[in-house]
Amino acid sequence: MTVPILATRSLAKRFGGVVATDRVDLAVAEGELRCIIGPNGAGKSTLFALLCGIYRPDAGTIRLKGKDVTTLPAFRRVRLGLGLTFQTNRAYHDLSVRQNLETPLRIARADAPKDAEERFRYALELFGLDPGSELPARELPHHRLQWLEIAMVLAAGPDILLLDEPTAGMSPEETMQTARVLQHLNRAGLTIVVVEHDIAFVREVAQSVTVLHQGRVFAEGSVADITAHEDVRKIYLGRA
Numbered sequence: 001m002t003v004p005i006l007a008t009r010s011l012a013k014r015f016g017g018v019v020a021t022d023r024v025d026l027a028v029a030e031g032e033l034r035c036i037i038g039p040n041g042a043g044k045s046t047l048f049a050l051l052c053g054i055y056r057p058d059a060g061t062i063r064l065k066g067k068d069v070t071t072l073p074a075f076r077r078v079r080l081g082l083g084l085t086f087q088t089n090r091a092y093h094d095l096s097v098r099q100n101l102e103t104p105l106r107i108a109r110a111d112a113p114k115d116a117e118e119r120f121r122y123a124l125e126l127f128g129l130d131p132g133s134e135l136p137a138r139e140l141p142h143h144r145l146q147w148l149e150i151a152m153v154l155a156a157g158p159d160i161l162l163l164d165e166p167t168a169g170m171s172p173e174e175t176m177q178t179a180r181v182l183q184h185l186n187r188a189g190l191t192i193v194v195v196e197h198d199i200a201f202v203r204e205v206a207q208s209v210t211v212l213h214q215g216r217v218f219a220e221g222s223v224a225d226i227t228a229h230e231d232v233r234k235i236y237l238g239r240a
């Protein structure tokens with residue numbers, strides 16, 4: 001089997017007496033589009049923070065492109081090819097769209113994948129973002145600001161995109177458009193992992209889904225498998 005681009009082994013994180021992440025094994029193959037879902041308090045945000053390097057795990061390991069990154073801070077993981085977007089938008093609101101995009105382009109990774117630039121241009125086109133726009137980012141509507149942030153991350157040439165609830169605060173139409181763009185980018189070769197609440201979005205994009213519940217991997221499979229899974233339905237209804 002080829003080495004997964006992102007993998008965890010027995011990953012665990014507790015906060016006092018609360019086990020937020022409990023022996024999580026995750027293996028994301030190159031080229032995959034994986035959604036990580038789960039009901040409130042399932043441990044999604046904690047897992048995301050562990051994968052980014054914001055939290056240090058209490059136990060277990062994280063490998064990125066085969067390299068053990070468990071103790072590496074976020075910026076070192078980004079240099080290795082992890083592209084990150086958070087729930088709070090990180091674009092510079094006082095800078096123009098052009099300036100926001102130029103900054104990450106200047107610091108693009110020297111060993112970025114060869115088609116990274118092409119993917120970035122493709123994303124701009126799909127999102128309808130003009131890289132020469134002098135409009136201050138703060139004047140963009142919320143969904144376009146989120147798209148700008150994804151484009152900024154792509155400008156740096158990641159091998160894998162890790163997104164935390166990218167459609168939070170978007171209308172159903174904006175959510176579906178975001179889903180379609182991520183699908184296109186995935187078909188263009190980008191590996192994408194999305195932590196997401198919105199089931200309609202997950203149905204639209206995911207090839208594979210990991211369901212967390214009480215910090216553990218509760219179920220894993222295709223969208224069809226997961227949506228038909230009786231116990232998954234129960235945990236969403238709070239009955240498991």
Ligand SMILES: Nc1ncnc2c1ncn2[C@@H]1O[C@H](COP(=O)(O)OP(=O)(O)OP(=O)(O)O)[C@@H](O)[C@H]1O
Nearest residue numbers: 015018019020038039040041042043044045046047
């Ligand atoms: N910093 C923290 N201190 C204490 N407990 C925490 C902390 N962060 C998370 N937890 C607890 O860990 C568990 C998992 O929380 P987490 O936020 O990761 O879940 P989630 O799936 O992202 O939930 P939501 O969908 O509501 O955001 C919860 O019981 C939560 O209360």
